[in-house]
Amino acid sequence: MRNSQLIALLLLAGSLVNAQEKSTSILFQNAVIHTANGVIENGVLGIRGDSIVLIADARVVRIDASAFEKTIQLNGKHIFPGFIALNSSVGLKEIDAVRATLDHAEVGILNPHVRSLTAFNTDSRIIPTLRANGILTVQACPQQGLVSGHSSVFRLNGWNWEDAVRYADDGLHVSWPSAPMHLNLSDTSSRNASRSLKQIAMLQELFRDAQAYASVSNAVQKNLRLEAMRGLFSGKEALFLHAENARDISDAVLFAASFKIPRIVLVGGNESGEVIPLLKSHHVAVVLSRLHRLPDLPDSTPQEIFSLPAKLYKAGITVALSYDGDMETMGTRNLGFIAGTAAAYGLSLPEALELITLNPARILGIDSKEGSLETGKKACFFISEGNALDMMYSTVSQVYIDGVEVDIDTEQKELYRKYMKKYGLN
Numbered sequence: 184m185r186n187s188q189l190i191a192l193l194l195l196a197g198s199l200v201n202a203q204e205k206s207t208s209i210l211f212q213n214a215v216i217h218t219a220n221g222v223i224e225n226g227v228l229g230i231r232g233d234s235i236v237l238i239a240d241a242r243v244v245r246i247d248a249s250a251f252e253k254t255i256q257l258n259g260k261h262i263f264p265g266f267i268a269l270n271s272s273v274g275l276k277e278i279d280a281v282r283a284t285l286d287h288a289e290v291g292i293l294n295p296h297v298r299s300l301t302a303f304n305t306d307s308r309i310i311p312t313l314r315a316n317g318i319l320t321v322q323a324c325p326q327q328g329l330v331s332g333h334s335s336v337f338r339l340n341g342w343n344w345e346d347a348v349r350y351a352d353d354g355l356h357v358s359w360p361s362a363p364m365h366l367n368l369s370d371t372s373s374r375n376a377s378r379s380l381k382q383i384a385m386l387q388e389l390f391r392d393a394q395a396y397a398s399v400s401n402a403v404q405k406n407l408r409l410e411a412m413r414g415l416f417s418g419k420e421a422l423f424l425h426a427e428n429a430r431d432i433s434d435a436v437l438f439a440a441s442f443k444i445p446r447i448v449l450v451g452g453n454e455s456g457e458v459i460p461l462l463k464s465h466h467v468a469v470v471l472s473r474l475h476r477l478p479d480l481p482d483s484t485p486q487e488i489f490s491l492p493a494k495l496y497k498a499g500i501t502v503a504l505s506y507d508g509d510m511e512t513m514g515t516r517n518l519g520f521i522a523g524t525a526a527a528y529g530l531s532l533p534e535a536l537e538l539i540t541l542n543p544a545r546i547l548g549i550d551s552k553e554g555s556l557e558t559g560k561k562a563c564f565f566i567s568e569g570n571a572l573d574m575m576y577s578t579v580s581q582v583y584i585d586g587v588e589v590d591i592d593t594e595q596k597e598l599y600r601k602y603m604k605k606y607g608l609n
Contacts (some may be wrong), residue, residue, distance in 0.1 A: 265319030297332025354421035493529025523572035
């Protein structure tokens, strides 16, 4: 009797799962759609299951709404592709001042075998605040040390990291040793230079061993550290080089090129505008640090930072934006607004949007399915009352991740409603 009841419950559960997985189709009408090719003022967007099946201008194309199960009138609202946050600690950090909530770093300085994959916390209270601002995909990166480990790409929904992961082990992160600006035997610069050279020698030894190890298809004895680097030399994974000044950037890029690594990505790149020919010659993509900060050099103007994305973009370099730095996890919700700053300093709105959507997808190697609103790509987008790159007008009203509408309520919104009700202001 108990066995028959158990079988009945399993069958019922299976039928419920099949019902949930049934493909649904939705047609969004009268929307301002931000596509990879520009803006459609009176657009329609159709999704079926987890994919986009239709994007068109309603003024020139006749649409059969009966082909979709549900129709939603947006009345001039904007549809944006989901923002992608690169070089992020989202899911790995919660409260900077509470060590127990930090899982972004490992002990030691050479950790190519470390993975952010299983450390990603889908229960983070910060994640809903990001979804509510249109950030739907993040690259969770380990930090600290010379070789920090492997990052992975996650959707900002799911019960656990297995549900959320979009691309496991997309690349290895290396923090290039920074050389002192001036050498003087009488001060600490010489000691810093000596330490920098020793660290570079350590990296050279590690990469030589890894290159030799990767040339052997079936190693008799597995070396976990070297095995983790195998994908760098085949192009399966990218090498993310963290460097800021022009000298360090040049050294890091030439180092990676000497090992014939196919996919090189510069992260940080404060002075990347000074070495554009080198970056182009080695096909290096750039992930810039946040633009809302003071310049590093005393004789620089703030405008130099704001206009750097346009300088790199117009030079033909694949450039993306990140929000790394102090309080970056919670601050990542402002990613769209730093793209808006880039739009005010030399880029058009579609070009600035590309810095946090399609270009990050290209850097991660997932642009065939992600990063823009195009037929055949994943239905990962959000609906905003106005321009999502302008904090004055951005109000996200709906979010769809892989075709499923996701809740955008946050703890902050709940508190707002609570006290509005308490004082009779709602």
